[in-house]
Amino acid sequence: MEKVQIPGIIEINNASTRIKPYLHFTPVLKSSSIDEIAGCNLFFKCENFQKAGVFKARGAINAVFSLDEKELANGVATHSSGNHAAALSFAAALRNTKAYIVMPSNANKVKIKAVQNYGGIITYCEPTLKAREETLAKIIAKTNAIEIHPYNDERVIAGQATACKELVGQIDGLQIMMAPVGGGGLLSGTALSSHYYGTDINVIAGEPTGADDAFRSFYTKSFHPSVSPNTIADGLLTSLGSITFEIILKYVHTILIVDDSEIVKAMRLIWERMKIIVEPSSAVPLAAVLKNKEIFAGKKVGIIISGGNVDLNSLPF
């Protein structure tokens, strides 16, 4: 097992090789009408088409496949209300080991079902961070399973970094690279791959105003947790981790914030013009582009579309 704090180019190369047999190499789409509205040249890397509808399996598979048989003997464990839980269950099933998942009692039923479909073993707890961490600690004490954190884990970050690595290989000469930021797994991986594989790529994150802890942490250079976040972008509620924060401080150039009405407008634009289903979190970077056109004018801009898991019965439009 590799022991690195900040993944290097070798770890990301290895992650690409490891995950390749199990995941989709997702396409890059563009829309001339959105380009016209935005005033720049946008390339969307469609991780909404990834297995389970989200980039998360990249990190989970890389983490699980970084472990040897002996390390995996007692299974893996995490607490998660959503996509990481399903991704880790999927990865564990591929290695014939167990995935112990702590989920809050109010977790989305669709997401619970996804975990069950992949064979994850669910323990429910109160919907607080404290209860989640305590329940997970008990399960690990009992099972000796290895914890795989959803984002503050170098193997997970190296896995998430492969989406941007692919995009840099698919489109020449990108000048700006964008991702949304929640816990920072996708953003820090995106920043690393932009640095290792690109040429002078500016890394710009989008974050909801209602969950702007990364924005405040980044510009004050001191960690601010996410307290009572309130945004439609339900994938971006968590705080940064120690590793992701360090990478973001070092390799991200700008964080832009956008409010929910801007996110919904950008989301609808993507649905209508590109004919793809993206979740609110995925529309945050485009919302930031539309709000700050002067930064992007005439540039070649890559955007990682993080996922497409939305409930069709409760759309925001």
Add this chain to the structure above:
Amino acid sequence: MEKVQIPGIIEINNASTRIKPYLHFTPVLKSSSIDEIAGCNLFFKCENFQKAGVFKARGAINAVFSLDEKELANGVATHSSGNHAAALSFAAALRNTKAYIVMPSNANKVKIKAVQNYGGIITYCEPTLKAREETLAKIIAKTNAIEIHPYNDERVIAGQATACKELVGQIDGLQIMMAPVGGGGLLSGTALSSHYYGTDINVIAGEPTGADDAFRSFYTKSFHPSVSPNTIADGLLTSLGSITFEIILKYVHTILIVDDSEIVKAMRLIWERMKIIVEPSSAVPLAAVLKNKEIFAGKKVGIIISGGNVDLNSLPF
């Protein structure tokens, strides 16, 4: 200008070359979870990602670019309530000529706007076939514009055929090829390309029960018009044309009918599992697969996803 009744392989090759600079080479997507549900191996050719969100520009551009400067001097004309109107306006603009579009007074506002955006010159009429044909005849008498029929035109059919030609080139060994059927432009083009470029491909169409004129025409081998069609698949309301019917009789193997609830179910499945936006008409072939699994069991099946133009404010789920 080529004068052919049924387009040959040369006409379709020429169409591919003609339209290439102006249109997207659309990707083929697949979904392992839909494959599992369907019990076969499905490949979706995503014409919902095509310019203007639908395959129609293939035929319109091929038709307009088949004409020389002199023939184009007085413009082109058609009557259409929807996508062909926008596609023809787009094609005419590319050749710096006029597009005279007769639209029913109750046409969808989004579609009217699309025609206007491309510079189409609209004349409104009563929403009956008779009024549409009479108004168009008057405009052609006055302008000497050349009529481009939405589907019963060999140049349009050759253009629509290029989608299936691409798909056959993208995926080896397809055994069944599917398209929805309305006027039959897409279906007859798909059948021709399956015949010319594929090896023993069975061509199977899907049609709504509420607009089953092609089904009845095909199995009785005599033309039945579409009278008072009633289906959610609003792209499939029209009758076959003389040319499309002839091609369908000769090159299509089976037509399967599905009711609206089956169409909506298949549409939702595509949205949820594939994360792409497709209109009801596009979901008709998958609905036919799910209803007739024994026909498709274990086969490699290509499906032309015809378009993605839906009103997000009035979804059927």
